[in-house]
Amino acid sequence: MRHAGRITEWNDERGFGFVVPSGGGDRAFVHVSEFQRGSRQPVVGDLISYETTRDARNRLNARTVRFAGQKIAAPVNSLRLPGWKIALAFFSLLVLATYFGKTPILVVLVYLAASLVSYMMYFLDKGAAEKGYRRTRESSLHLIDLLCGWPGGLVAQQQFRHKTAKAPFQRMYWLTVLLNLGGVAWLAASGKAQWLSDVLLGG
Template identity: 40%
Template sequence: MKLKGKIISWNDDKGFGFVEPKGGGERAFVHVKAFTSRSRRPVNGDQIIYELVYEKNNQYKAENIKFTSQATNQSLKLQSNNTRHNKNENSVAGKFTFIFFLTLCLLVLFGVLPITVLGIYLLMSVLTFCFYAIDKSAAKNGRWRTAESTLHLLSLTGGWPGAYLAQKKLRHKSIKKTFQRVFWLTVWINILILIWLQTELGTYLLNDLIINRLNA
């Protein structure tokens, strides 16, 4: 368990002293070798974070000691690294979504895919964005929520670009890791289906069984 305290009775020549825990409790023996960083020597009044260890002689000692300022700086650095990492991930995901739609448009333009496919993706993306917005509003106001399986089904059936846009613009479902894993699975399934549609069987099913029925 991590505790906070203040160094007292520090003897710099011998390299030891005691720590008085914040809020009261057992004071503990502090040795200079127990500090995780040797950037400077401790002095009386230093605020530290430490682990309390019980000794066999009915005394306590402090281990894994950090200066409070050092722990704060490490925490800020970690937060900064996490923020930078998230920005990089968002940038890559955003470019990926843009490239997907650009590729889809080019495939339609050159006649590789019928325009109906692009229309389905646009329609499903708008619909999916609306479902995310409704669920976001329901979460804020304590109303009945949309099931995550429904959101994933919408992504799977072509609405994943709208889902991605909603996650970033509405800040909804963008942090939950389990949800994100399933979401990106639906994205890759979409890509694999588009690749499969270029095969002979895929083209037949798309043109003869789906497009013709939609146009009938």
């Protein structure tokens, strides 16, 4: 069952707010990730339609949110390559490059470690957003992604539906990916990656 309501509170920085049903009743927590992909940023006063569920603490949450008059978007999941497949393909290429002596094993280890840290940071930030706790700064998420954590960040974004609907964040995220790939490619081509590996791993 869908409800109609108006957003009465919205925190743009943290990406969540509350909606009150038009006919009266309990307000519901609403997160930006629940809006249709490609939607604009919500503001206080927006009229929306939504479904409701309750979380583990029995709090009302708005799901599958649409702005009033907004048409149902065509399914895009089948057209978008899942993040885990992109990450797996990247690590496969990285392992092949290491096998053929193009990059040192240190590069693989750094990507694995940073990806795990990035994944956990997104996971914890998603939980904080749902519970209203203190959030991780977006600049911190971008920094870990820039420092080789972007594969884990990509998997976490799609798995937890976190930050995927926030266009400015996504633009900065993909910029960090490009900068990271360019920087690592330069380190590998210049021999500096191998030098660092020899120093740190005693190769």
